[in-house]
Amino acid sequence: MILKALYDYYNRCGDLAPTGMEYKEISFLVVIDEKGNFKRLEQRGDDKNGQKFLVMKGVRSGKTPKPYLFWDNVEYVFDYCKEQADVQEEADEAAKKKLEEEIAKTHAKNVALIEKIKEVANLFPEEKELRAVCDFYDKGGLDAVREDSLWPNVEKRSTVNVSFLIEGHTKIVAENPCLRSLAESSNQGKKHKQSVCLITGEECDPVATTTPTAIAGGNPSGSRLVAFQTNKGYDSYGKSQCLNAPMSKDAEAAFTTALNRMLAKGSHNKFKLGNRTFVFWASSDDEASRKMEDGLFDLLGFTDERDDDPNAKIEEVRKVFKAISSGSLKTNLDDRFYILGLAPNVARIAVVYWSETSLNEFATNIERHFSDMEIVDNRKEPKPYMGLRNMLSAVTLSGSNVTPNLPEAVAKSIFLGIPYPYTLFSSCIRRIRAESGDIRITRAAIMKAYLNRLNDNNQKKITIMLDKQNLNPGYLCGRLFAVLEGLQFAANGQDTIRASYMNAASSTPSAVFPTILKLSNSHYSKLAKDKKGLAIFFDNQKKEIMAMIQDFPDTLELGDQGRFFLGYYHQKNEKANKETDQL
Template structure:
C-alpha cells in the first residue's frame, strides 16, 4: 500500500525526474575546454547546507566494490582525493596510535585510487561508445593528463580550499561556454537510457507486486536515507542469510519489484525527503512525509496547510497565529463541503525512523481527505482555550505540544514513542496519549508554572476521555463543580489577591504543587494568609475578593477540601486555575503581562 501510493504520486506529478534520471545536488563544477584543459572551478553551493540541483543519470547502488556514476561523483571518484589526502590535524603523541592512524589513512588512499580508476574506466567506456561526442572527448583528454597534473592545476584555483572543505559532496564537469553540465549532454543521456533498457530486456520478466504487470526486476533498491540513518538506508531491503530469505529467493526477489516501479517510488520518496521539501517534517529522530492523492487545488492547499501546522519554523513574524488561522479556514471549507473533493481523494502520512541499514516504518495512514480535515478541526476544537498572553503564539501544532513537555522546550529530548502517539491521536481522532498528559503535569510541577500549550493539552486529553461527562470549556465555566476545577479557581483567586496586594505571587512558587494534589493540607493556611492580603486593599477590592472566594467555596461539598486529587482532577485543577486567571486579566487589562 505504501509503495503503491508513492508509485501513484510519481505518475501524477509533473516535477519529478524521468525514468533513469534524478535531480542531484552538485557542489562544484570543473570547467574545462574542448581540449581537456582545466580552466577554473565553479561554486554551485547555495548555502552551507544546500547546493544547486542538476538533472543527471541516476546514481548507482554501491556495496563494498567501487561503482562510478555517469560523469559526476564525489571527490574520491572524480579526483582521487579525500580527507585522507589532507595534512593530518592533531596527530596522536603516542607512537602506536599514530601508526594505527597512518595505516588507516593509507587504506583510505588506496580506496581512493580504486574509486578513481573505476571512474576513469567509465569515462573511457563512454568515450569508446561515443567517440564523436565533444563532451566525452574533452573528458578523455582531461583524464589523459594524469592525476598529479590534474590536482596541481586545481590547487592553483582560488576555490581549491573551499573544495577541500566539501570533499564528500558531488563534483561534475562543464565545457566552457556550454549552458549545461556534461551529465546533461543529450547524446550521452540517450545512450545511457538505451543501454539501461537493453540490459533490463535481457533479464527474466516477472510480475511486479506494485503494478501487477510483468517486467524485469530490480535486484537492489535505491537508498533513500533520512536524518540519522546510514547513507545506504533503504525502505525495502533483505539481509542475506539472516532469516529473511524464503523458498531459495535472495535479495529483492523476496518481494519482486520491477525497475520502473522501483524508480517511481524511490524517486518520489527522495523528492518528498529533500531538504527544502514542504511535504516533510521531523520530530526528534522521526521523519514524517505526507501528500494528497490527487493533483488539485484542494489537495495542494491541504498539503501546504498541514506543513504550516507541523512546521517548526513560523513564517509569520507580525502575526504568528495567521498560519494556524489559515489552516483552520482551509480545513473547514473542505470538511463543510464548501470546496468540492472527490470521494476517493485521500491524504497519506508516512512516518520513518532510522534502523540500522534500513528505514523503519513507524506510522502509516491512508485517510479520506474530508475525514482528515474533520480530524484536524476536532484537534483544534479540543486544544482551543482562552489565551490571555500579550504576545499570542500558536500552541496547537505538534511542535508546540511536544516542546511544552520537555526541559527548556527541546523537542529532541521527548520520549521516543511520544511523537507518533500524538500524531496518531490528531490524525485519527482518538484519545491523546496518557504519557503526554502526565508529562504536562510533571513539567508544571518541576517549574511551578503553567503555559498555554500545557493547559490546552490537558484540556484536550481530558475532553477525549470516555468517562468525562462534564466537558471542559474554552473559557471560565462557573457551572463546573468538579472538585479539581473548583480548587484550581480558588488557588488562582488567592494568588491574584496576593499579587494585587503585595505585587508578588510567592504562594504559587511555594504551594502550587501541594494545592493541586493535596488541597486539604494547604488551603486552610492559604485562606488565613488571604485575610492579611486583604488588609492592603481598598474596600471595593476587599468586597470583590471575599465575594468571589465565598462563591467558589460554596461549590465544594459539605466535606470541604479533599485530602487528595486523583490524576485526572489534578489536570482539571490547572485548567480551572488558567480559566480563572484569564478572567482576571480579561477584566483588568492594565495587569496583563506576557504569560507563557
C-alpha cells in the same frame, strides 16, 4: 498499498526524474575546452546548497569504489580528501599511517572514476565532450584545478558533488543525451521469468533489487525500502531477492524516485520526530490537496523559514483545514491522504507507521485538534500553540529530553483523532509542578484537549473559558486558589502562596486550603484599609466558589489535578478580573 501510493505520486507530480535518472545538487563545475584543457572552476548554488542537475542515477554499496557517470563527490573527481591536509602535520606514526590509508582509498576512487569515464567514452566515440573529460585527466588537469582561485572553497567542502562543463555549452557533461539512453538500457542485468508487477498489475521482467534511499540516521549511502535476504527464511518457491515481490523496472524507479523527492533537503512533504522520518502526500494535485500538504508541514512546526509570521501561518493553516472539513473547499470523494513513517535499520528501511484516509476525514481530524486545543488567551500578542513542536516544548525542560515515542504518539493522536497520550498529560503536570505553577497557555491547552478527548467517567467537558457551572472539586479548588493568590497580590504586591502551597493544594486540598484561607483573612483586612472595593471584589469571588465546595477533597487524582490547574488558569484569565490584570 504503500508502493502503489508512491507510484501514483510519481505520476501525479509529472516533473520527477525519468527512469535511470535523478536530480542531484552539484556545487562545482570543472570548465574545460573540447580538447580537455582546464579553463576554470565554477561554483554553482550557494555555500550550503548546490544547483540541481538531472544526471544518471548512481547506486553505491559495499567497499569497492563505484563511481557515478561524469559526476561524483570531490574524492572521486578531484582525488582529494581532508586527510591530505592533515597528514603533513601528523607526528604520531600510527595516526599518520591511518591518514595515508584514507588517502590511498581516495586515490582508488579517482582511478575507478577515470576508468569508468573512459569505458563509457569508448561506447560513444562520436561524443566529443565525453572524450574531452578523458583528455582532461590524461593531461594532468587536476594539477591545474588545484591552482584555481576557487580551490580553497573546494577544500572546505570536500563532500559536495562535482561535474564537468565544456566551455560555451549550456548543459553539463553529465546531462549528455547519450547517458540518458545508457541509463534507460542499463541495469537490465539477468533476464528473469516474466511475472506480474505487484504495483501496476502488468506483465514485466522483474528487477532483482531496488534502489537504496537515504534517510536521517541511516546508512549515508542509503538503505532499501523493499529488500529480501537470500536464504534467510524470506525466500519462497525457489525465488530470491525481489523476485519474491516482483515489480517492473519502471515501477521500481517511480516509487523510489517519489520517495527520494519527499525525503530531499528542503522538502515540505516530510517531518522528523526523534529517529523517525515521516513523509506525507495527497493522491490528487488539486488546490485542496496542495493546501493540505503545505498546511500539515506548517502545523508540525518544523519550517526553517524564520521570516514568516508564525501567528498568521497557523491561522491560515486552520482556515484551510476548516474549509476542507466543512466542504467550502471542494474535494473529490476518491482523494486520499497518506502518511508514511520510516526508521533507519541495519538491513533496510523499517516502516513504522502508515495511514491512509480521505482528504475530508483527515482535515476533520486536524480541525478537531485545533478545536480541542483552543483556550482563552488574553495576551496582547497571542501566539500559536497548536503546533507539535510547541506542544512538546511545553512539556519538557527547555524543549529537550522528550520522552521516547511521545512525539510519534502525539502526531498519531492528531492525525487519527484519537485520545492524546497519557504521557503528554502527565509530563505537562510534572512541568507545572517543577516550575512552581507556571501554567502557560500551551500547557493549559494540552490539559484541556487531553481531558476532553478522554472524557473519563463522563466528567463535564472543559470549556474554552471560565465555566461557572463546572462543579468538579479539582476545578473549583483551582479557581479558589487563583482568587486567594490574587487577593494576596493586591494586598502585599507579591504572590508567595503559589510557590509555597500550589503543588500541595493541587494534590491534597484538605491539608492546605484551611491554612491559605486563614491567610486570606489577613490579606482582606489589609487591602480593605486602602482599597475597600477591590477587597470586596475578591471576597465575593471567594464566597461564590466556597458556596459550591461542600468539603475539600483529601486527595485529587491526576485527572482532577489537571482540572485544578485549568480552573486556576480560567479564573486568572476571566474578563471580570480586568482590575487585577497586573497579576
